[in-house]
Amino acid sequence: MKAAVVILNWNGKKLLETYLPSVLAHSVNAKVYVADNASTDDSLDFIAETFPEVVILKNESNLGYAGGYNEALKYVEEDIYVLLNNDVEVTHAWLEGLLSLFETSDRIAAVQPKIKSIQHPEKFDYAGAAGGFIDALGYPFCRGRIFDHLENDRGQYDTDMEIFWASGACFAVRKDCFREAKGFDESYFAHQEEIDLCWRLKNSGYSIWCSSKSEVFHQGGGTLSSSSPRKTFLNFRNSLSTLLKNSEKNPIPIIFLRMVMDGLAALRFLGKGKISHCFIILKAHVSFYSHIPEMLNKRRLLKKKKQKFMVKSIVWSSFVLKITRFDQLKFSNK
Known part of the structure; x- marks a missing residue:
């Protein structure tokens, strides 16, 4: 089973200087690619030299995350694509930990590692933590992260587990599955395309x-910071698109409930003085x-x-029941 580590880059020379050495040091059994989205800095000269x-x-x-990977992966023929942000530091045996799971079943399409924070190494990272889930309304959460609450890694999630979505910050996917699914939806540009x-x-x-058995550390915000209105726009719009496209149920009642819930989220932004984010949610809808x-x-x-869906409403669980840890959630059987 041959693996390709494919790093998407756009004007990320400083990030490549920082994190690419760890990728090369700990990925000796894989070919490493950098897919460049028409950078205007000297990223490519730096890599070549x-x-x-x-x-x-x-x-x-610049085709974004979705289009950038779709275009580049047309030319990558290894069996497993390991898609990696340019702001991720990998660790010893990270790759082996990902690939070993594929060997257990040919129905496993994608695998992510435990993703922790560069800034706070004891904590899980916002983008994926120890595996992603969504509730019945399409709101994402993770083992180790519910909304903005990040858990410390105490070994509580040191078990392999089937999840709902793997983080775009770092995940491996079978080439044949990726191509069968026709890759990412390019209309998303960036954010939530991995959930879709x-x-x-x-x-x-x-x-x-x-x-x-695989662990990496993510800096986050390398392209769009968490405070960016553009990121808020893409997250809300693309989440709705994912629901409409993929839900087996009649999507109309769900979209109506999302309209109400997202309106409450806009009011919450307004209460925090983030007026631009409030209007961005309206724009996303x-x-x-x-x-x-x-x-x-x-x-x-x-x-x-x-x-x-393991939880009917992560919003209710978090903001009403005040649940902050994944292991506190009461899972739905429906």
Whole structure:
């Protein structure tokens, strides 16, 4: 089983200087690629001069996360794609921990490692933690992270587990599964595209896992910081698109409930003085509604399968019941 580590880059020379050495040091059995989204800094010159063993794949424009990977991966033929942000530090045996799970079942399509914070190494990282889930309304959460609450890693999630989605910060996916699913939805540009891909894979009968034997550290905010209104826009709009496309249930009642819940989220931003984020949520909904015909066409072409959502409402669990840890959640059987 051959693996390719593919790092998407856009004007990330400083991040590559910091994190690429760890990737090369701990990925000796894989070919390492950098897929560049038409950087205007000297990223490519730096790679060519400093790490000539790295294969550079040049995209002609900034295609975002979804389009950038889709284009670059057309030219990568290894059996397993390991998609890695340029702001991730990997560790010894991280790759072996991911690949070993694929050997247990040919129905495993994707695997993510435990993802922890560079800034606070004792804590899980926001982007994926120890495996991603969503509630029945499409709001994401993780083992180790519920909304903004990040748990310390005390070994409580040191077990391999089937999850709902693998983090785009770092996950491995079978080439054949990725191509069968036709890759990421490029209309997303960035954010939530990995949840959409994983849901489509699950609807096709595959499973997604988190490996406890693989661990990486993520800086976060390398392209868009968590405070960016653009990031808020993409997260809210793309989450709605994912629901509409992939849910086996009638999406209309769910979308209506999301409209109400997202309105409350906007009021929460307003209460914190983040006025721009409040209006960005409205903008995200307007953008989503304008693309409903396109998303319905995609929905008609996609397989549907009843999925088990471990929690009916993570919003209720977090903000009403005051639950802050994954192991405190009461899971739904429906």
